Amino acid sequence: MLIDTHIHLYSQEFESQESELIQQARNAGVSQFVLPAIDASSHAGMKRLKQLYPEQVSLMMGLHPCYVKENYREELAIVFSELQQGGYVAVGEIGVDLYWDKSTLNWQLEAFCTQIDWALELNLPINIHCREAFNEIFEVLKSYRNRGLHGIFHCFTGNLQQAQQAVDLGLKLGIGGVATFKNGKIDQFLHEIPLSEIVLETDGPYLAPVPHRGKRNDPAFLRLIAEKLAAIYSISFEELAHTTTQNAKSVYKI
Numbered sequence: 001m002l003i004d005t006h007i008h009l010y011s012q013e014f015e016s017q018e019s020e021l022i023q024q025a026r027n028a029g030v031s032q033f034v035l036p037a038i039d040a041s042s043h044a045g046m047k048r049l050k051q052l053y054p055e056q057v058s059l060m061m062g063l064h065p066c067y068v069k070e071n072y073r074e075e076l077a078i079v080f081s082e083l084q085q086g087g088y089v090a091v092g093e094i095g096v097d098l099y100w101d102k103s104t105l106n107w108q109l110e111a112f113c114t115q116i117d118w119a120l121e122l123n124l125p126i127n128i129h130c131r132e133a134f135n136e137i138f139e140v141l142k143s144y145r146n147r148g149l150h151g152i153f154h155c156f157t158g159n160l161q162q163a164q165q166a167v168d169l170g171l172k173l174g175i176g177g178v179a180t181f182k183n184g185k186i187d188q189f190l191h192e193i194p195l196s197e198i199v200l201e202t203d204g205p206y207l208a209p210v211p212h213r214g215k216r217n218d219p220a221f222l223r224l225i226a227e228k229l230a231a232i233y234s235i236s237f238e239e240l241a242h243t244t245t246q247n248a249k250s251v252y253k254i
Contacts (some may be wrong), residue, residue, distance in 0.1 A: 001031035002241050003248040004222050006093070006154050006174055006201035007128065007155055009035055009057070010045030013205040013216055019048060022056060029071055029241065030228075033219060034252060036060045036093040036127055036154075039067040040078050043117055054168055058254050060092040060127055062115055065108045072107050076114055083118055090250040091119040092127025096140075099131040113142055116149065125151035125251050128171065141169045151249060155203050160189040167197045172247055174201045176211035177217060180228045190232050195240070199248045242243035 008014075008105075009052075014021060022033075033053075035046050035059055050057045061082045083091065094115045096108050096180050119126045128151065130137045141149065153166040158174040161175060175198055178184040189199075200222055202208075209216035209224045230240040248254070 001201060001245060002029050002222050002226055003032045003034070003121075003202075003245050003254075004202050005034050005152060005199045005252070006036055006208070007033050007177075007204045007219060008038075008042075009033055009204070009219070011205050018052070020065060021219050022053060028220040028223040030219055030222045032056055032058065032248075032254065034058045034060065034248075034254075036064070037062050037074055037079070038064045038093075043082070044089060047124055056247055057131065058089045058252060059087070060090040061088040061181075062090075062092045062095050062127070063111055064093040065095050065097040065112065065129055067102075067110045068104050070109045072111055076111060079115065079194060080118060083122060083124075084150050088124065090125045090127050090151060091115050091122075092125075092151070093129040093149070094126060095129035095154075096133035096136045097123070097129060097131040098133045105136070109136065109140065116140070116144060119151070120144070120147060120149065122143055123148070127151055128153050129155070130158075134158055138162075138165060141171075145169065150251065152199055154201065155207065157184070157186060159185070160192060162195050163189070170195050172199050172251060174199055174202050175229060176201045177207040177213070177221070178223055179232070180209040182210075182212065186229070187232055190229070191234070195233055195235075195243050196247060198229070198242050198244055199220070199251065200229070235239060
């Protein structure tokens with residue numbers, strides 16, 4: 001069975017269809033889902049799904065870099081309070097995003113470092129969001145080298161050197177629909193990264209794999225991503241599923 005290490009199952013695009021979508025995913029071999037937090041507005045939906053599907057759903061807690069606004073310290077206080085209550089498998093999704101708004105970079109960096117510190121204090125993995133910010137992300141991560149930092153570089157879209165750098169810093173690579181894109185590029189070098197460093201994700205409802213590119217990314221589509229990776233690594237689907245599932249369990253302790 002596969003584990004989706006990053007899906008926004010509480011998204012409005014899935015609203016009122018979660019039960020059906022989870023069943024479809026199970027039929028496709030997907031047994032567990034890990035939900036990232038965005039900001040305080042996402043918490044109620046996350047917790048509702050955890051209550052409804054306690055065996056299938058696990059939760060992260062964090063402040064997404066795109067939601068680091070003027071009130072980011074208030075948002076961080078909520079994140080800290082939630083983490084103190086326990087029950088979360090990771091601090092995420094956190095990181096830096098310079099695609100939408102470069103003006104908040106200093107705030108984003110402060111929020112990123114603060115949440116990494118909390119993850120280390122609580123011995124939790126981190127789940128990193130990076131968009132047009134590899135240099136900034138790696139600069140931060142290097143300062144935490146040899147301190148037990150671990151987690152997942154979510155939706156990895158970098159090059160081979162960046163992939164090796166992320167792995168060297170203690171992170172596994174979250175691979176999703178981009179691996180199926182003709183222009184995704186990561187499919188050209190991914191086999192050079194040990195499978196022990198790979199986990200699967202949909203990032204649903206975003207980034208649906210081929211042949212559904214441009215449409216809603218449903219939980220069941222994780223199987224298409226797994227099948228593509230099995231081809232990239234020239235191994236059976238069963239071996240790919242077993243290894244990536246064990247990798248996810250080792251990171252999230254689920």
